[in-house]
Amino acid sequence: MTQPAPGDLASAFSGARVIITGGLGFIGSNLARRLAGLGAEVTAIDSLIPEYGGNLFNVDDIAGRIRVNISDVRDMHALRYLVQGGDYLFNLAGQTSHLDSMNDPQTDLEINGTAQLSLLETCRKHAPGIRIVFASTRQIYGKPDYLPVDEKHLLRPVDVNGINKMAGEWYHILYNNVYGLKAAALRLTNTYGPRMRVKDARQTFLGIWIKMVLEGTPIEVWGGEQLRDFTYVDDCVEAMLLAAVTPAMEGQALNIGGDGVISLKDLAEMLVRVAGTGTAAIKPFPAERKRIDIGDYYADDSRLRALTGWTPTVSMEEGLRRTVAYYRENLPRYL
């Protein structure tokens, strides 16, 4: 396996023109910060739709070092201009709420399907040399047949969002295979850390848990026995950078996991302990969530590790500590 040597990231991204869709969102803004640190010329594209993850405060500390462009991934005219001359595209913009996708399936399809296809057509025609990393999701597996879930597992999405993300992922793989665009996808599991959406559970339940702990509201744990894996955002960002510069990743759609597996009950207790505030209470599963819940999930991400050399470096406890510290300081900017 060809793995990037230490220092490859700096040489790959220093001076590179990098476009990030969803660049004011949780992962996108952390990626923008890391890339700016590596000397890249970053353009963060975001629609700032209030229900999604974009937040200008996410790039407040790097405001002079990146270019911000407010536009929607459905705006193909803007994207056509913005991707031209790009070296890398981190394609993170998406509708991520599972319940929203059921209540308004066509909007989910527009953003996660139609716009992705348009973006790839635009890259093919106007930026054929660009290297793309697409943020896919473990949601496309649905309820696992076996654990840990590897990439041989059938895709059986359990909501409209999962179906459209599956299509979006496959457009990327197809354009890689057929048109020679260089594209890879990472199937993200629960990613967490500073700059995540915490005002509600639209991005992940862990966001609102952090808010509740800091505000002293009891956390409601639905069920509690479900096992999950988590990726600290800095580890996720590193995986994306490695995916972008690793030729063996082209045409791959691979899982990313994290540092071990934890039950939601244990996670809630760890969070309360780390924060030193709040309490956790186990509650029965709400019916509306239950019918699209997938039970236990954790990834086998050995393919990603083997191809890129990636390994998570931040433990769950340390990640929670950093996240809580961030929101203890900045919570009002996320409400």
Place this chain on the structure above:
Amino acid sequence: MTQPAPGDLASAFSGARVIITGGLGFIGSNLARRLAGLGAEVTAIDSLIPEYGGNLFNVDDIAGRIRVNISDVRDMHALRYLVQGGDYLFNLAGQTSHLDSMNDPQTDLEINGTAQLSLLETCRKHAPGIRIVFASTRQIYGKPDYLPVDEKHLLRPVDVNGINKMAGEWYHILYNNVYGLKAAALRLTNTYGPRMRVKDARQTFLGIWIKMVLEGTPIEVWGGEQLRDFTYVDDCVEAMLLAAVTPAMEGQALNIGGDGVISLKDLAEMLVRVAGTGTAAIKPFPAERKRIDIGDYYADDSRLRALTGWTPTVSMEEGLRRTVAYYRENLPRYL
């Protein structure tokens, strides 16, 4: 397994209100004829887009016995009216050309993705009791890892059409699982028979082969060693009817195959022999097709047979004989 008893089809469909999207197309019109024979009130919906399979001559002989409504599956207002009060929906309308899907991916997505989602939303809201059978395709498997391909095989579509059909299939399964709509999907392989499109290879290469044999033009066989399975259209229609009335099919997406496996070279020779006219010549694969070709494919359809009791009744040779006889009489109506 609960299998329909003989006579169940007549009792299920006699007097039933049945909607067929793509109802003037190849399979849709054969289905309409069979359903009219069973005493159903059939509405055949078709856009008659010239590049697709719809042809008014396909229902010429049953013109007074079915209702024809010219409208596109993207016309949600028309569909909303047309599906109300329906007992069964055979959802066959689609863009089927693989090359067209690469040249105009957004139109393929509109028809095979967006419109399917709208149709299911419409059924959920305005015809919640309707039973749906969706025409999916073996194309969504891509290049097989093993043969015969069963439903445990990963879906790895190799063109935009395959990705969108995969999404369209999953919308149906999802709406079955989450909203209690009753929907099943059949993953069709090469279907052939009277009323198929023969003026070009947009629907299947076998169509244009039949035209060439009848016109005395040498058939060009690309490659020739590739193995394929074929379903005679009457057998396909029977499988769709059985799928619609078999409760165990709800939420299933199952393969349909046919009577054995044949190489394209042997098929061409059989066709020339059956027709008594024409010749066949082996040609190298055109590059544009090669990059999206999937090699050998044939289905394991034992799940469908077990759940519905379906079995193919028309051999390849007999099917070709009937097809050639049909086009010998009617070819000008298909040019």
